[in-house]
Amino acid sequence: MHITSKSWLIIIAVVLIAGAILFSGGPKSSTSRESYKAAGIPENYYFSMLAADIDSPIELIRFATSIKPDASSLDIPQRAAYYQWYLKNRGFNVSFAYTDNFRNQGNEHVWLLVKNQQGESMYVDPSSDRMKADSICPTTPEYKSYQKTFKDINELCSNTGGVDKYAWWKTGRGKELFESSIMLLKKKQL
Numbered sequence: 001m002h003i004t005s006k007s008w009l010i011i012i013a014v015v016l017i018a019g020a021i022l023f024s025g026g027p028k029s030s031t032s033r034e035s036y037k038a039a040g041i042p043e044n045y046y047f048s049m050l051a052a053d054i055d056s057p058i059e060l061i062r063f064a065t066s067i068k069p070d071a072s073s074l075d076i077p078q079r080a081a082y083y084q085w086y087l088k089n090r091g092f093n094v095s096f097a098y099t100d101n102f103r104n105q106g107n108e109h110v111w112l113l114v115k116n117q118q119g120e121s122m123y124v125d126p127s128s129d130r131m132k133a134d135s136i137c138p139t140t141p142e143y144k145s146y147q148k149t150f151k152d153i154n155e156l157c158s159n160t161g162g163v164d165k166y167a168w169w170k171t172g173r174g175k176e177l178f179e180s181s182i183m184l185l186k187k188k189q190l
Helices: 006-023 033-038 056-068 076-089 153-159 174-187
Strands: 092-100 107-115 121-123 148-150
Touching: 033 092, 056 076, 056 121, 076 092, 076 107, 076 174, 092 153, 092 174
Parallel strands: none
Antiparallel strands: 092 107, 092 148, 107 121
């Protein structure tokens, strides 16, 4: 049996492709943790800390208000991402609400939609001060008028402008907040 130079090229190509797949750990699912990391979102972004009283509106307001100083240096999209991360990691059922025509002015805006176990919804606008909202948990009609909801940071980033727009964890203060939360989580696991 004689192997032609064309056959050798095909064999070498197959071996190289197989080696690359094996070296990289095999094909990855687009919903895997690796896709978060590849997109610039930390692999351990969501985790569970001690759960809050997730059915209490007062507890939600307390948590949302308590982290306001932490987010003061973040821009509006980063604040929404930070608050969602913080609340979700404490057990709240929280997703992102998004519109590209906030207050019918053609501006995009993202805020949070928090649901309790009875299915009741509350809105949290981490940028309520900049958006001139009546409170951090606004009840005005414009907050009930959103085009889309996104369940997590990956879904939000994939559909509304990419990771860099929301990457609070890449800011100086954000890095500190993320790392201190990871340290607290590890201490609880010891």
